[in-house]
Amino acid sequence: MKHGLKVVEDAAHALPTTYKGKLIGTFDSDATVYSFYVTKTIATGEGGMVVTRNKKVSERCRVMRLHGIDRDVFNRYSSKKPSWHYEIIAPGFKYNMTDIAASLGIQQLKKARAFQKRRSEMSAYYDRVFGDLPVVLPPKAPEGDIHAWHLYVLRLSDKAPVSRDRFIEMMAEKGIGCSVHFIPLHIQPYWRDTYNLKPQDFPNALHLFERAVSLPLYTKMSEKDLKRVVEAVRNILG
Structure with a gap:
């Protein structure tokens, strides 16, 4: 970005807004953040989503969302390392979306255009x-x-x-x-x-x-x- 600044788009209310024909979240920002709280345009009850093209940002988000653990649950049980082994590599948080909420979100996403209409x-x-x-x-x-x-x-x-x-x-x-x-x-x-x-x-x-x-x-x-x-x-x- 110009001047070396990092840009994070707050798109909590925006899905599926477009600007100049492009969907919010597909521009050149470093990351875009959506909210799926119950009052938003699509809802999972609680939670949200971060989208980014930056691999380092993506990896950092994945680590920080679950206690700073280096692998999520699926990776732990599909890895060649013993499944019980994990490492905490950062002072993370408990921000991961539940599987049930994610399943709701997948179905809601299919209806986003109809909701907007x-x-x-x-x-x-x-x-x-x-x-x-x-x-x-x-x-x-x-x-x-x-x-x-x-x-x-x-x-x-x-x-x-x-x-x-x-x-x-x-x-x-x-x-x-x-x-x-x-x-x-x-x-x-x-x-x-x-x-x-x-x-x-x-x-x-x-x-x-x-x-x-x-x-x-x-x-x-x-x-x-x-x-x-x-x-x-x-x-x-x-």
Whole structure:
């Protein structure tokens, strides 16, 4: 990479996003990291995946994911060395994915495009029906590329009749859960207190945070579910 820097892509929410026709994770970065937590675009319940073209990075990840042991379980039982023998060559962690989770992931991966298609359809519907409200709609993917639509985040404008927090409360009163993605780090206690930060130190992040709200978006949503969300949003903001 230019200047000798190492680049690790955080693609936790991105699968199967493309940029300039290429799938995220196939660029020239040193590694790309995906999350398969239950709320992500494909899920294994917990866990994730690292992809890399760099053999040294790959080997290091394999060692560090399981206590720093030099061979994984399959290698131990297929090696010419006695199966009980292993060596700890680094201060590793317990980060290996379970076989059951991996089997779920293999099946989920086959459905990734179908999941994205459904999320895209729901997001397009939201865009159509919210266009006249006092909100800023989410950005779209460039022409010819794919947006993962992991989240659908509305930004309430200054003309909205209620605050973001009140909007979430009113949606909850209607039995519809919303969330906020994400809370800026500089107002989280650790960074705030460690570095003596104030909310106003990052005014743009604060401004966006105070107005952002994530609406329900998941592949099992029915048309009835979608219309219920839309009716509630329009009732509050219309």
